[in-house]
Amino acid sequence: MPQSEPQRESGAFLDGYRTEAGILREHGTKKSKKLSKEAMMLRMKKDAANIRRYRKISDDVLTMKENNVYTENALKLTTQLLDWNPEFYSVWNYRRDILTNYMFVGLDVEKKHKLLVGELMFVLSKLKSFPKCYWIWNHRKWCLMNDERANWSAEMQLVAQFFEVDPRNFHVWQYRRFIVQCMKDGMVSEQGKDLLDFEEFAFTTKMINKDISNFSAWHNRSDLVVKLFANSPEASEEKEDSLRKYLEVFNRKSKKDFLELELNLFQNAIYTDPDDSSVWIYIRWLFGDYFLSDLSFKESVDIINRTYQVISELAQLEKEDNHGRDNQWCLKTQVYLLKQLYKVYKAEGTNDYPEDDARQFLEKRNRLIELDPMRARRYTDFSLTSK
Amino acid sequence: MEPQQFLGDLHVEYIKNLFRKPVYIEHWMAEHLKMNALYWGIGALFLMHHNAEFEKEDVVSFILECYDTRSGGFGSAPRHDAHLLSTLSALQVLKLYDALDAVSAEKRSLTVQFIKGLQLPDGSFEGDRFGEVDTRFVYTAIQSLAILEELTPEIVDPAVNFILRCQNFDSSFGMVPGAESHSAQAFTCLGTLAICHALDKLQNVETLEWWLSDRQVANGGLNGRPEKLPDVCYSWWVLSCLGILDKLNYVDSEKLTHFILSSQNSESGGISDRAGNECDVYHTFFGLAGLSLLGKENLEPIDPIYGLPVNVTKTIKKYPYN
Numbered sequence: 001m002p003q004s005e006p007q008r009e010s011g012a013f014l015d016g017y018r019t020e021a022g023i024l025r026e027h028g029t030k031k032s033k034k035l036s037k038e039a040m041m042l043r044m045k046k047d048a049a050n051i052r053r054y055r056k057i058s059d060d061v062l063t064m065k066e067n068n069v070y071t072e073n074a075l076k077l078t079t080q081l082l083d084w085n086p087e088f089y090s091v092w093n094y095r096r097d098i099l100t101n102y103m104f105v106g107l108d109v110e111k112k113h114k115l116l117v118g119e120l121m122f123v124l125s126k127l128k129s130f131p132k133c134y135w136i137w138n139h140r141k142w143c144l145m146n147d148e149r150a151n152w153s154a155e156m157q158l159v160a161q162f163f164e165v166d167p168r169n170f171h172v173w174q175y176r177r178f179i180v181q182c183m184k185d186g187m188v189s190e191q192g193k194d195l196l197d198f199e200e201f202a203f204t205t206k207m208i209n210k211d212i213s214n215f216s217a218w219h220n221r222s223d224l225v226v227k228l229f230a231n232s233p234e235a236s237e238e239k240e241d242s243l244r245k246y247l248e249v250f251n252r253k254s255k256k257d258f259l260e261l262e263l264n265l266f267q268n269a270i271y272t273d274p275d276d277s278s279v280w281i282y283i284r285w286l287f288g289d290y291f292l293s294d295l296s297f298k299e300s301v302d303i304i305n306r307t308y309q310v311i312s313e314l315a316q317l318e319k320e321d322n323h324g325r326d327n328q329w330c331l332k333t334q335v336y337l338l339k340q341l342y343k344v345y346k347a348e349g350t351n352d353y354p355e356d357d358a359r360q361f362l363e364k365r366n367r368l369i370e371l372d373p374m375r376a377r378r379y380t381d382f383s384l385t386s387k
Numbered sequence: 388m389e390p391q392q393f394l395g396d397l398h399v400e401y402i403k404n405l406f407r408k409p410v411y412i413e414h415w416m417a418e419h420l421k422m423n424a425l426y427w428g429i430g431a432l433f434l435m436h437h438n439a440e441f442e443k444e445d446v447v448s449f450i451l452e453c454y455d456t457r458s459g460g461f462g463s464a465p466r467h468d469a470h471l472l473s474t475l476s477a478l479q480v481l482k483l484y485d486a487l488d489a490v491s492a493e494k495r496s497l498t499v500q501f502i503k504g505l506q507l508p509d510g511s512f513e514g515d516r517f518g519e520v521d522t523r524f525v526y527t528a529i530q531s532l533a534i535l536e537e538l539t540p541e542i543v544d545p546a547v548n549f550i551l552r553c554q555n556f557d558s559s560f561g562m563v564p565g566a567e568s569h570s571a572q573a574f575t576c577l578g579t580l581a582i583c584h585a586l587d588k589l590q591n592v593e594t595l596e597w598w599l600s601d602r603q604v605a606n607g608g609l610n611g612r613p614e615k616l617p618d619v620c621y622s623w624w625v626l627s628c629l630g631i632l633d634k635l636n637y638v639d640s641e642k643l644t645h646f647i648l649s650s651q652n653s654e655s656g657g658i659s660d661r662a663g664n665e666c667d668v669y670h671t672f673f674g675l676a677g678l679s680l681l682g683k684e685n686l687e688p689i690d691p692i693y694g695l696p697v698n699v700t701k702t703i704k705k706y707p708y709n
């Protein structure tokens with residue numbers, strides 16, 4: 001048959017991805033040297049066999065999936081394929097269908113648990129190499145949700161191991177919250193659930209003391225504080241003095257006393273690293289409406305002023321240490337506090353907001369415009385009355 | 388030397404190359420991202436006014452091949468399972484080519500059912516039938532239904548309530564209630580509220596605007612969370628949020644432009660997460676999207692709510708429908 005002019009090969013479009021062009025690389029992948037023609041040919045040759053194998057096994061698995069083949073052999077093939085490419089979400093889906101429709105059938109709780117323990121080991125081996133892959137974490141959760149004998153404390157230990165490697169991996173934090181929720185769901189006593197929240201709160205203190213710039217820990221703390229105030233756990237015989245104080249404060253639902261305790265914590269943190277934004281974001285929250293709305297006018301004015309004082313002292317020290325340069329986080333927090341103070345006066349219906357504070361506000365805000373010109377516009381929009 | 392000129396022609400070539408015959412094993416292993424890659428790649432071409440680099444019929448027939456008859460959604464590649472993420476990308480690309488009609492009425496109504504069927508009682512969406520919940524999926528579901536003009540109060544109201552529950556102590560948003568804030572999640576949440584015409588329900592807007600503008604670091608780039616390195620893709624995730632709140636001027640656009648331009652690859656085209664790193668189509672698209680929001684390089688203006696050119700989104704009927 002005579003060759004006609006080259007036709008667009010049907011299905012050739014988007015057959016895959018070519019050469020150096022990537023889709024979504026691991027963040028921070030350093031640029032590699034451009035391959036020479038020879039090196040490229042060599043690599044293609046080397047890859048060709050792998051590609052054949054990979055395509056063969058993908059094809060086989062997808063065909064079995066399409067034919068609803070649920071067998072042990074099919075499960076084995078998904079293991080092989082996922083071992084190679086744990087991002088292949090359709091294969092995780094298929095694997096779950098095999099487990100549900102075949103492997104679990106006829107198993108009692110204990111046997112099912114044993115099977116899932118093996119599954120968790122496979123998942124763990126994948127997570128170790130891909131700790132940020134959504135699909136793998138999701139599969140782990142699915143396993144645990146299907147196991148009536150799930151061992152939650154083992155999962156908490158696993159979380160601890162992952163924190164050793166990266167204490168800010170948000171998948172791990174999310175997983176920890178999931179485990180805690182599962183543990184709570186399995187508890188009958190409300191007090192038990194609340195105390196678990198309190199243990200988690202204590203854990204954030206531990207993480208913060210280890211590294212005050214662990215924002216994930218500050219975040220989790222804020223989330224737990226809201227829960228603990230809502231449920232006000234009964235005080236138990238907590239041994240450690242500092243923890244007992246917190247437990248009492250939650251029990252009495254005293255936001256004012258909580259702020260007093262936190263004042264110590266964040267004072268320590270801002271002196272440790274005044275340039276780290278984590279704690280400053282937390283302070284902003286402590287003086288937001290969630291807390292202030294529970295305090296009397298006098299209490300609010302008092303604690304805002306004292307905090308302002310603490311930060312002013314640090315600001316002074318910072319300035320001396322940095323050849324007259326102001327610390328921006330001190331300034332930003334100062335203007336914020338002055339504005340919150342203004343709101344407190346407003347809410348009380350008085351016009352006694354100190355003139356000196358209004359002047360300080362303007363002065364510090366203008367200083368920020370100078371020091372942080374990238375964000376000049378947000379400062380000019382920021383006034384005592386802006387909402 | 389880091390490039391300071393915009394290398395549009397090289398980027399067009401880079402994207403065209405991307406979709407040629409695969410040769411390395413990694414290309415095959417990235418199939419689970421193909422539909423997303425199509426949206427990033429073609430989205431990038433449209434931003435650079437290169438709408439005709441690919442044949443519309445090729446693109447459409449590829450997308451139809453990815454239709455998953457078992458569920459009614461679109462998978463990331465032919466024979467892959469449907470997921471909300473790939474379904475939105477498929478609909479976005481069809482919308483770019485004004486080709487939604489290529490999906491038959493029957494299939495289309497199954498797609499609507501597929502999406503709506505993934506909403507849970509608390510208003511959230513799971514990405515597929517296996518229960519993973521994330522504000523990303525709320526956004527992809529809501530934008531998909533917006534493109535199909537199938538939003539209803541029964542879907543929208545609980546979704547909005549769920550999104551509002553994801554706002555954190557720092558006023559930004561996480562993937563579920565209680566999860567740490569991240570600017571990509573902030574985008575999905577603000578985008579959802581905007582599509583649902585519910586931005587007026589947003590609390591602590593000023594603190595959120597500060598959180599967003601604090602993402603800009605000294606070299607002009609934006610990061611995703613406090614104390615993290617800057618990355619070109621946040622030029623979209625953060626900037627789109629500021630765009631939705633009408634506060635683009637809360638960051639320094641010249642410095643950000645400089646950061647994005649220095650992340651271009653001056654040999655083979657494309658943009659990487661930051662200067663000196665390997666490029667990919669994801670960062671190429673989001674880098675261009677950022678430049679477009681800043682009104683740079685004569686790019687097609689992009690809609691911060693939808694991630695599609697404004698001239699495309701203006702043809703989408705806006706909720707609430709009258």
Ligand SMILES: [Zn+2]
Nearest residue numbers: 618619620660
């Ligand atoms: Zn990135």
